[in-house]
Amino acid sequence: MKKAWINMFLIDITPKNHELYDPIINQSIDNYLINDLKLPGHGLICYINRPSVIIGSAQNSFSEVDLHYLSQNNVDLVRRTSGGGAVYHDQGNIIFENIISGSLKHCSDYNYFAEPILSALEEMGLKDGHVSAKSALVANDHKFSGMCMVKGKDGYAAGGTLMFDMNITNARQALTPKKRDQVTRGVLSYDRPIANLKNLLPDTYQQMSTEAFKHELLLHLFHVKHWADIPTYHLTNADWDNIHELVAKKYGRNVWNYGKNPGYQYYSSRKISQGQLHINFATTDQKISAIKVFGTSMTSGAADALEQALLGATLNSDSLKKNLAQTIFGNSKKLTQLIIEMLLKPENTHKINI
Structure with a gap:
């Protein structure tokens, strides 16, 4: 059964004057969308980061992350404004964020935001995908996504990371020794092992790049056959100027x-x-x-x-x-x-x- 978010539109974050996979820029965009732009309705952004570790707003970077490994392997450290644990991203991950402005309806309802993702993946051949432990997406008793939410001034963001072809070995190395053993069981998840989605899907998708899979996933989420049929808001030059200003003043700074x-x-x-x-x-x-x-x-x-x-x-x-x-x-x-x-x-x- 197809499940969809009502009146959802895609927010095109194709970059202006920066690299496509810049995690600091990408992490800053949802803050701008929630707190500043406030597009009415239900927007969706979907992106991929280069290797990076995203830590929670209240986490200690010295105790959560192997900073020497990050430095030696060109892995970015990025602090988000929401809570939660340390998560490793690379170009085998897909990050999705639902941007809700002007309403707190469905805030904290992880099932509401998980069901269309699971429905799209089911159409693509995923078996027995479901929500577990409130905010984890699971199939074949393996976690392939964790979700989180953050409230803004008059709205919120709800999203997560889909592990499509993540380098699990690198993810383990990026975290401090006391955290590494947990990654084999779930990237700071204590209850289930993790798995990449490509190993849980039919052969057709196993041969795809992460970018190609993201493209197919969005077509299924919006129930269209052609990219041009997806309702889309394109970030303007003014939007990008504001985003880069936020990065310069806060989100891109070492402090x-x-x-x-x-x-x-x-x-x-x-x-x-x-x-x-x-x-x-x-x-x-x-x-x-x-x-x-x-x-x-x-x-x-x-x-x-x-x-x-x-x-x-x-x-x-x-x-x-x-x-x-x-x-x-x-x-x-x-x-x-x-x-x-x-x-x-x-x-x-x-x-x-x-």
Whole structure:
């Protein structure tokens, strides 16, 4: 039985002046659509990201993600505005977002948003697809999609990720060791193993690229035979200008993606000859009360030593210089001065909302 969302239209997010698979841009689009553009009715966006890890708004990037792996393998770290766990994306995944403006009807109703997806996949040959554990899409006792929702000012987004041909090995490597074993059972899902959709579908679809499968899926979702028959809103030049402004002010900044971690009010990052240096810290009475350091070319031992040396230090140049002298970083006047500058002129992670 065909199930469809009523009066749904596609929102064309074909890129303007950026790469098709840019996860930061793509993650920013739904925020713009919900909070700023507010197209009336029920819009749908559907896209693919290059390799990236998407973390929840309240997650700690240092504990959820293997930042060294991300740096060494050109995997982007992107923080979304909604909650939830860390999810790995690559060009074997399809992300779909229902954009609802002017109404909260069906908000939190995962079945409402899952049924048309499952119906379309059933038409394409998926057997026994259903919703499990409130927001997971499952077939053959394997999870192939997780869904989430986020409320905006006068509407919400409801969507998820369809694992069509995801590299599960890379997904495991991108997460911290304590999370990796969970991926074999479900990309931070504790109850079921995961599977790629292409292995659950007929041979015709197993031979398709992810882009080709996305195209076919949308035809089935809209119950049309030709792409031109899909009702579509095309983002305008003004829309793209607004989206790029949001990226520049918030969603594309390190202080948002790397630095807005619970318990750390301040953040600094600098490019150095060996890569990138990130420092998250909190203060009490002008002393460093909590600190986390990550350097793309720094060993975990060196980062730990730097954290231990700076914990409790008073935030003035002389005190910081004295503490840094106890570490290998004290041997470099240039690096010592850089770290002091990062600690004395940080960004406030509590003041980056726009």
